Amino acid sequence: MDPECSQLLPALCSVLADPRQPVTDDTCLEKLLDWFKTITEAGSSLLLLQENPCLLGLLCHVLKPQDLSPRVLAFSLRLAGMLAAQEDCFQYLQQGELLPRLFGEAGPSALDSVPAEPRFLLSLPLSPTPGAVDTIFSLQGDSSLFVASAAGQLLVHVLGLSLQGPAEGHPGLQTGDWPVCAQKIASHIEESLRSAATPQITQALNVLTTAFGHCHNPWTQVLWVRLSPLVASLLEKDPVPAAHSLVDLLLSVARSPVLSSSSCGLWETLAQTLSHLSPTQAGPLALGILKLQECPQALRAQAFAVLxxxxxxxxxxxxxxxxxxxxxxxxGGRVQEGSPRGSWAxxxxxxxxxxxxxxxxxxxxxxxxxxxxxxxxxxxxxxxxxxxxxxxxxxxxxxxxxxxxxxxxxHLSVSGPRELVTQVFAVLLEYLTSPDSSPTVLKKAFQATFRWLQSSPETPGCSDLDPHAQLFLRDLLPVLPKRLCSPCWEVRDSGLEFLTQMIGRWGGQAGFRHALLASEVPELTEQLLRDPESYVRASAVAAMGQLSSQGLPLTPASPEHPGGQQSLLAELLHILSTDSEGFPRRAVMHVFTQWLRDGHADVARDTERFVARVLQVASRDLDWEVRAQGLELALVFLEQTLGRPSSHCPYAVTPPVAAPPSPLAQAPRPLCRVQLFEFAFRALFDCDRPVAQKSCDLLLFLRAQTASYSGPQGSGSVPEVASVEAALQRWQAGEQGQPLGYLEPEVVVAVLRSMDLEGLRGALAESSDRVEKSPRSLLQDMLATVGALGEDEADCY
Structure with missing residues (x-):
């Protein structure tokens, strides 16, 4: 333990033991237990107690009659259970009978209020004795579902603990040869399964589900052989009691490697259960059976028939x-005379x-x-x-x-006769046109339509749609405007996603372009840029970006906008600057990045002006994903400036030993003109770690690329370097400060060379809350909340 923590721990134990100092923050107690758990897992619990006697004092203080908080009592008991998990510490705590006094019948008077904390049960250092098991049996019926569930889990732990040793190595061992505690638990489960009360049956089934799901020892097979007839007898009752828990149990047994491979009648029980349960109850079981790795063919067919x-x-x-x-x-199809009903299917x-x-x-x-x-x-x-x-x-x-x-x-692939494809297209069109189709079905139908079209046969030497698919598309496009005008936003969103996929795949084909431009889809898509739902606006941005990338005219030419397309760039910039939701703004940044990467005509007219405007807006955005995407756009511009193809992951590169010197020498100047460095430097100290990491990688990449750059002056003689470094220090301290403005390339290169970017990247790679969530910080804050520390010593955990 850290020495500073050891100094703070006695004061904290005194606070916890004082009834006049109520501890109301359960979260801090949970984190304190997590810290102790980390210490005990890494070392000796006995050594922890010996070096910090205040912990033992706290456990002894709990035994005194007092109005101690149930939270503190539960914390103390769970701590005792955690420490006693190691044998030497268990023996140490047994001295003076501390454990029996804590957990026995004569334990703390407030013990009755403790089980409201469910995980308390799992920390009990119970020896598997009949008396302790009786206590767990009673807690199974607790009014709190959390406590009842934890009691069932503890019962499984006790059962497994009592069977460690003899029963583990002898699969054929009968339950009559088990230890007394294990026999008592098995008998209790057996009695519960015979009970006429559904709650008791549910408790027994849940315990067995936990046992067979987590324990894969041979004794589970012995237990199942004994209890499976009682489980099967539940199917004889009408209605079947605890059907949901029964399904969970059978699937747990079927997934157990010990039980599924044995001849214990499991598959027969599953088949009977499918036959006796109602459709509502049998559906989840049938789905689970179809997912099993090993399953008889007949049972699989029966499960599929249920579905x-x-x-x-x-x-x-x-x-x-x-x-x-x-x-x-x-x-023209017919059903043969005399054939059983439905047999053709x-x-x-x-x-x-x-x-x-x-x-x-x-x-x-x-x-x-x-x-x-x-x-x-x-x-x-x-x-x-x-x-x-x-x-x-x-x-x-x-x-x-x-x-x-x-x-x-x-999602079937298109294979088979042309008539089949035509019929499938007809059915898909019915899905898309039917007013009864739910938003979920429509979304699936749109996805299936795109897959069928994508896999339809193509004419050799041509990537256009085949004639049958074009006919289908001709019928589909009049339907799409209706879906784009749907009052349900999910439907509008699905329609836009489908449109974006279609444009990306066939936007360059004459047949598709002609059919699309002859419809109302482009105009409606543009109108959806102002949809009240942010998801729809984001999807509309993506669709409009694809339309523009394919050179499809969106807005008719006018005296104000001779090119027609320029209005879209302005509108997307307006969305990026003013939209109140993050999704549309993120979509705009993705579109702009793709436009820059693909050399979009409007971007290519004045690339530097475009990049500068986008970075200026993105730098003020409150959404970290927008700022991160701004760095991606800056990276694309950097690569294009260096004369290299764009890459999605350029950060793990070696210094460019073979880079051409002439473009490299001029590279920093356009980057300075668009103020890329100011954007990256601000992002380097962003409060959102992913943005800072991305900026650090970008600057490291840039420093490697400009390693051989030398400006007109030596980097050490540039007077502006000191002022820039001072501004960066203020930004790192949390101050906003004034913008840097235009920076000379040699200033930027000098600053990059002076920064410890490798050290910063290492710090960013660590957990962002490494300091704030330290044990010392936790102890300080817990003491500060009760006034045991001065305000200056609190760490705001």
Whole structure:
């Protein structure tokens, strides 16, 4: 322990032991315990007590009858448990029977109020004795869910502790040969499973879930063999009690390497559970089974069938109604006479190995995943045939599973007959046009549409869309404006994201450009720059940036804006300067950085003026990500000035031994004209560490690039260097100060060479709260809150 901390610790123990000094900050006590835990894990608990007798004094003081705060009492007991975890310290604390007096029945009078702190239970240095176990049993029924949960965890720890040794090496050992404490716990769990009270069954199932999830010793197999018949017998009750906890237990057992590989009837129990639970209860279990590494094929098929129950229900109902069935079958498709209802769909839903084999007519599954494709009158017919409440219950029961199913179907790659692709496009278009599609389904449909278009066959030697995809796009573009005008902001946002992806992929193709410009999409996108929702404004900025990058005219030419495009640059600068939300401003910085990297026409007209304006605005932004992106833009400008291709990660480079001398000699001057150095120097002392780190890397990179630079004067004779260094010291101290203004290149190079940027980078690499969260700071602040220290000694922890 640090000597300064050792000097402060006695005073703190006196404060904690004084009932007149209430400690109201639980967070400080938690951090104090974390500190002690770090010390005990790294060294001897006994040595800690011997070097700091005030700790032992605090534990003894807790035994005195007094009105001690429950928080302090819980802290003291948890500290005692932490110290007693080491055997030599346990024996030391046993002298004078300190531990029995602390944790026994004759312990502190305020002990009844302590279990409100759940982690207190896990610190108890309990020996696995029947009396201690009875206490844990009673705490399982505590009114606090946190305490009840912690009691169950402690019960598992005690069970594992009592079985260390003989039972670990003998998988065949019967529970009757277990130690008394372990037998008592196993019997208690057994009695709880036989109970008619659901809370007791829940407690037992939760304890077993924790045991099988965290303990992978052979004794878990012995315990499961004994208790699995009782677990299976729960399925005979109607309704099945504690179904959620039962599902958690079975999945925990199935994931256990000890139990899943043994022949203990686990897979049969899982199959029975799937059959007995309601759709709402069986859905999570079925999903969990499909994720298991090892699972019998028959059980996997059964789990998949559970997930598709709503779909099966719809298919069977439509098989009885030719009009509805015709909406799902391919054109001209028929169901053979005498075939079982829905049998035509079953092959396409059968699992194959660990993967799902989808049919060539997978679009049928897509249409059947939701009833939104049925016209209103047909939907009413379907609902009456299925039972409206039954249909709704099944839909709600497996809604997450259906979303997973839709995600898999919608992300199929385009392979197969051209008719299949055309049919899939038709279904996707129905998703996008249907007024019943939820925002989540629309987002998935937009994503799936882009993937299908992206993977559609291309004409050899041409990267344009194939004719079928162009026809689909021709039908889609009239739909997109409706989505961009949706009253739901999530829909507008999804539409803009889809548009941005499309422009980035096919913005340079004549067919796409013509279809896009013939629609209302560009004008609506520009209007969404002023959307009330910040996420939508940010997505609109990205879309407009892509449109402009592809040279698509956004604003008609006018006498005020002959080029048409210039108004977008001005509007984006306005957003960067005035938008109240960070997301649109971040999007603008990303667009500007990409424009500079790609040589956008409006940026290339006067690159230095553009960079200077953007950096000036970004330097005043309150969002650290905007300032960090400003450094990324500065980096791109620096690389272009040096005549090198832009790179996203240039910081780990070696000094440029082969750099051409002529551009290098002139490099600092344009950087000074755009005031890049002032922006970087201010960012170097930014209060947000990521910004400071990025600036430090940038300046190190720049110093390496200008290593061979020599101005008209020697760097040591420049009088302005001292004033610049003084200004940087004031900035580092937290003062804002006046701007540096234009700096001569030789001044900047001299300042860079004089700065300890490597040391600063090392300091920034450390935790930003390394000093503030030191143990000394914690002790000082805890003492200062009760007036035990002067104000000057507090460290504002």
């Amino acid at each position: 598709l129950q709503p779909l099966t229900c719809v298919l069977e109902a439509t098989a009885q109604a030719p009009g509805l069935l015709g909406m799902l079958l391919p054109e 079953r092959p396409c839903l059968a699992p194959h190995g660990r993967h799902l084999t989808w049919p060539q007519n997978s679009w049928v599954v897509m249409r059947a995943c939701t009833t939104c494709w049925f016209p209103t009158q047909d939907r009413h017919t379907l609902a009456s045939r299925l039972g409206a409440s039954r249909l709704c219950d099944r839909g709600r029961a497996t809604a997450p599973a259906v979303l997973v199913l839709e995600g898999r179907v919608l």
